[in-house]
Amino acid sequence: xxxxxxxxxxxxxxxxxxxxxxxxxxxxxxxxxxxxxxxxxxxxxxxxxxxxxxxxxxxxxxxxxxxxxxxxxxxxxxxxxxxxxxxxxxxxxxxxxxxxxxxxxxxxxxxxxxxxxxxxxxxxxxxxxxxxxxxxxxxxxxxxxxxxxxxxxxxxxxxxxxxxxxxxxxxxxxxxxxxxxxxxxxxxxxxxxxxxxxxxxxxxxxxxxxxxxxxxxxxxxxxxxxxxxxxxxxxxxxxxxxxxxxxxxxxxxxxxxxxxxxxxxxxxxxxxxxxxxxxxxxxxxxxxxxxxxxxxxxxxxxxxxxxxxxxxxxxx
Numbered sequence: 001x002x003x004x005x006x007x008x009x010x011x012x013x014x015x016x017x018x019x020x021x022x023x024x025x026x027x028x029x030x031x032x033x034x035x036x037x038x039x040x041x042x043x044x045x046x047x048x049x050x051x052x053x054x055x056x057x058x059x060x061x062x063x064x065x066x067x068x069x070x071x072x073x074x075x076x077x078x079x080x081x082x083x084x085x086x087x088x089x090x091x092x093x094x095x096x097x098x099x100x101x102x103x104x105x106x107x108x109x110x111x112x113x114x115x116x117x118x119x120x121x122x123x124x125x126x127x128x129x130x131x132x133x134x135x136x137x138x139x140x141x142x143x144x145x146x147x148x149x150x151x152x153x154x155x156x157x158x159x160x161x162x163x164x165x166x167x168x169x170x171x172x173x174x175x176x177x178x179x180x181x182x183x184x185x186x187x188x189x190x191x192x193x194x195x196x197x198x199x200x201x202x203x204x205x206x207x208x209x210x211x212x213x214x215x216x217x218x219x220x221x222x223x224x225x226x227x228x229x230x231x232x233x234x235x236x237x238x239x240x241x242x243x244x245x246x247x248x249x250x251x252x253x254x255x256x257x258x259x260x261x262x263x264x265x266x267x268x269x270x271x272x273x274x275x276x277x278x279x280x281x282x283x284x285x286x287x288x289x290x291x292x293x294x295x296x297x298x299x300x301x302x303x304x305x306x307x308x309x310x311x312x313x314x315x316x
Contacts, residue, residue, distance in 0.1 A: 029299040033154040036060045037202070037292035039073025039254025040274035042114065043095045047280035048314045049078065050094050056275050056291060057102035059309035067293070069153060070103055073254035073272060074112025074163070074204025078279065080137065081116055082123030082172075085130075092141045108151065109142045111135060112204040112255065113164045113174050113229070120172040135162075148182050150189050156200055156296045157193045157247075159186070163205035163232065163255075175228035176205035178238070190245050198300035199248040206253040207232045208239065208269040211260050230256070242267045250302055252292065257284040259306060273306055282313035289313075 038056065043049050060067060077091035099107065117137045118126035126133055132140065135147050147162035162182060167173035178186065193199060201207075209231050212218050218225055232238060242248035243265040250268050257274040270292065277289035290308040297303070 029297040029301060031065075031295045032298040033069060033156060033296045034065055034067040035200075035294045035296060036067040036070045037073055037252050037272050037294060038070060038275050039110075039204070039272050039291070040075045040112070040257055040276055041072065041095070042075055042078035042274075042276040042279055043091060043098070044078040044280070045090070045094065049276065049280040050098060052280060052289070052311055053095070053098050053275065054102050055311060056289075056309045057098065059307070060291065061102070061104050063293070067105060070105055070107040071158075071160070071202055071252070072107065072109050073202065073252065074110045075114040075254065076109070076112070077115060078276075079114030080118070080124075081114055082120035083117075084125050085117075085132075088117050088137060092137070096141060108149075108158065108160055108202075109144060110160050110202050110204050111138055111147045111162055111164065116164060116174075119166065119174065122172065148185065152197075154296070155197065155298055157197050159189065159199060159201045161186070161201060161203040163203045167228065173229065176230070176232045177228075177234045178232075183234070183237075187241065190241065190248070193245075193247060195247055197247060198296070199245070200250045200252065200294075200296065200302075201242070201248060202252045203232070204253065205229070205232060205255045206269065206271050207251050208235050208262055208264075209253070209256060209260055209271045210262060211256045211258040211271055239264070239267065247300070249300060250294070252294070258287050261304075268302075270304055277311070277313065280313060
């Protein structure tokens with residue numbers, strides 16, 4: 001189960017998008033839990049990114065129906081993958097301080113590739129034997145024992161996965177998948193869920209996405225080519241597992257800084273944009289700075305909306 005980091009909101013700007021008020025009726029199921037999905041935050045002192053996260057969290061806390069849970073979608077900081085220890089320490093202190101001050105509800109954390117310290121040994125000047133090397137630093141500062149975990153909340157089972165694993169063909173790179181231990185854990189975890197309990201899955205890197213099919217560089221010869229760091233290389237196995245379970249309804253991800261929605265065999269995959277837009281440099285490719293709002297319904301259905309929070313990128 002994820003650790004919770006509680007804080008108090010200190011006011012809020014006017015909402016740029018009005019929240020949808022959901023009223024129960026004979027035709028409308030009850031909202032069991034509202035979740036705010038904040039992915040690809042990329043906190044840093046540059047470009048006012050620290051202030052941007054604060055504004056985003058104030059916006060979340062000021063929604064007409066306040067979420068009962070915040071879930072980060074990974075890449076909380078910018079970045080520790082190729083940064084030295086001093087910079088990594090600064091970024092995590094900045095992130096945790098803002099969350100403590102501005103997030104007034106429980107929070108679950110998903111690790112992204114930028115949250116892993118030192119995997120690029122050349123740029124980070126690490127050897128790989130440092131006590132906090134790799135995912136250990138992020139786990140410690142976030143109060144997590146493992147990078148994947150699950151929790152039962154308001155009639156839903158929520159699973160957070162760890163997408164990022166070393167690329168065997170590139171010592172400074174990563175690919176998206178579950179290792180054998182995590183896959184075994186996931187299969188066991190889902191097998192224990194009551195068949196009537198709906199499941200939502202969160203991963204940093206999309207399990208399934210079409211966001212890169214519009215890129216000419218993905219076409220090589222007469223074939224499409226999707227890199228292993230863009231989408232889970234075990235997507236087929238995971239989809240079969242989810243479809244077979246019958247109660248996995250929703251898979252949320254980030255990483256791409258773009259948005260899409262895929263519905264297949266009763267499972268919906270949503271790639272949910274980025275709080276940082278294009279790394280706090282303005283609107284990303286087809287995606288404004290924003291976050292997902294998901295209403296998980298008591299009947300196992302859900303509603304999703306992408307919310308912007310009125311951020312204007314700094315020029316320097």
